[in-house]
Amino acid sequence: MTQLAFLIAPMHGHVNPTLPVARELVARGHRVIYWLTAQFRDAVAATGAEFREIRTPPPDPRLPADTDPLVTLALIPARLAAAAVEVLPGVLDGVRELGPDTVVVYDQLCVWGRLVAEVAGVPAAMLCTTYASNEHFSFLTGPHGRTVPRIPAAMEVFDGDLGRLAAPILFDVDEVSVHDPGGDRPRVTFTDAGGTARTLVCDVVAGCDGFHGVSRTAFPPGALRTYRREYPFAWLGILARTPPSHHELIYAYSDRGFALHSMRSPEITRLYLQVPAGERIEDWPDDRIWDELAVRLAVDGFDLRSGPVLEKGLTSVRSVVTEPMRYGRLLLAGDAAHIVPPTGAKGMNLAVADALDLSRALVPFLSGRSTELLDGYSDRRLHRVWRAEHFSWWMTSMLHRFPDDDPFERRLQLAQLRYTVSSVAAATSLAENSTWACRTTSPEAGPRQGTTRRDSGAEPGRTVRSPRAPSGREASTATPGRARRTRRRSGSPEAARLRRERR
Ligand SMILES: Cc1cc2nc3c(=O)[nH]c(=O)nc-3n(C[C@H](O)[C@H](O)[C@H](O)COP(=O)(O)OP(=O)(O)OC[C@H]3O[C@@H](n4cnc5c(N)ncnc54)[C@H](O)[C@@H]3O)c2cc1C
DSSP: OOOOEEOSSSSSSHGGEEEEEEEEHHHHHEHHHHHHHHGHHHHTTTOOOEEEEOOOOOOTSSSSSSSOOHHHHHTTHHHHHHHHHHHHOOOHHHHHHOTTTTTEETTOOOOHHHHHHHHTTOOOOOOOOOOOOOOOOTTTSTSSSSSSOHHHHHHHHHHHHHHHHSSSOOOOEEEEEETTTSSSOOOEEEEESSSOOEEEEEEEEEEETTTTGGGGGOOOOSEEEEEEEEEEEEEEEEEEEESSSSSEEEEOOOOOOOOOEEEEEEEEEEEEEEETTOOOGGGGOOHHHHHHHHHHHHHHHHOOOOOOOEEEEEEEOOOOOOOOOOOOOEEHHHGGTOOOOGGGGOHHHHHHHHHHHHHHHHHHHHSOOHHHHHHHHHHHHHHHOOOOOHHHHHHHHSSSOOOTTOOHHHHHHHHHHHHHHHHHHHHHHHHHHHHHTSSSSGGGGGGTTTTEOTTTTOOOTTTOTTTOOOOOGGGGGOOOOHHTBBBOTTTTTHHHHHHHOOH
């Protein structure tokens, strides 16, 4: 006999499909225990399974009665997150009491199902009671085919509910430093917003404080090794109130340097120019920026839309990796541990992937079950970080003008560009690198099924990344379909030859 803890989101569409499964398991001599709200008591009893009651918070009164049903649908995860706060402790105690010979069976929307299994240290199986979801399916645009409207009231509820799940966030703190990271109880000292000196005694410290944060400085002397490359140029970026000039990102390679056109929203465009390192922002009035962008992005049939500049800034272009990403109970994640040049659009993706890996490693560590995942954190992440570093360095080297380039180097760059935009193998490699840092399988294991597909809008035979694959901020810039748009200044014979070759 197996004991099965059924943790299902308390909604008819999720509970009903599980009832025949429970009935069959009971008939085969297994013990099935459901944790559900009272309305399901009779339905569960009819299957022969045991019933334990959970109480979830009432619907939020702030949502107007005439709320679009799609908004209500979109808020379900937030509602369940709020419910998780209430029900998790009781369900966890109950599952622990059942003992180690228990299997948690949870449905895909039951936020606390997986958590309970992980913390209790018992095996878990997920039931897909409704649609399957993966990287090709977005909940917000999913089964109904239209985007859920973002009404302010709905987002307020969403933020509020998720906020309740998190630990308190302290703003305006000062003089932060990390102490004794090698000990069992590392400490973080700081001055709070009211000027009071405070100490936080921790199980672990996650150093997610960016490139200029203090976490790295808490490593003892000699414990960290830093690998670094500074590039002889910077990116001048603007945010402009103007609709994007094209529906895709454009990476432009020109005699005058690199330029990038990307979009933030239907009304806001983000644009970048390669400029020499040490350039001063005062030397770049808006007109000069638009003129330079127009020259570098010029190609037949393309009109650059200009508009008011909302933001303007310079970003250094550098590659940095610090190793290892862990010292004792201090763990680095994101820009605190590594920086990539923005050309590969990988920085935020790497940071999120670090955080995801770390969160998974902390569950068994903090519940006292195993240190194995946490022990492997630094090596696992550095393996991927270096892959992303190489990809970002490679994209940067291919697309920028270097002050000491000679004609030979320039022809090598063009040869690489032509190869990248004309070879299916090269384009596939670029797509794989573009998505790899956040994936759970490695390139060595081969492309995961479904990450590439034939796209009807692409050139015949060209494989491009699925447009539904998840991407971070501007993270999809480096897809082959987009790389094809990489261009030189339109008027030159070189550009004409490239265009002919593409055709
Ligand atoms: C121009 C540009 C374009 C980019 N484009 C992309 C892109 O298209 N795709 C992509 O994936 N990435 C991109 N990135 C990179 C991305 O922005 C970063 O890699 C990402 O933000 C790193 O996240 P993080 O949380 O590690 O660090 P950060 O975003 O730097 O966050 C660290 C936070 O910690 C806070 N902090 C620091 N010290 C303390 C302290 N003592 N106490 C309290 N708080 C503290 C900081 O204020 C900051 O809010 C781009 C970067 C730039 C500059």
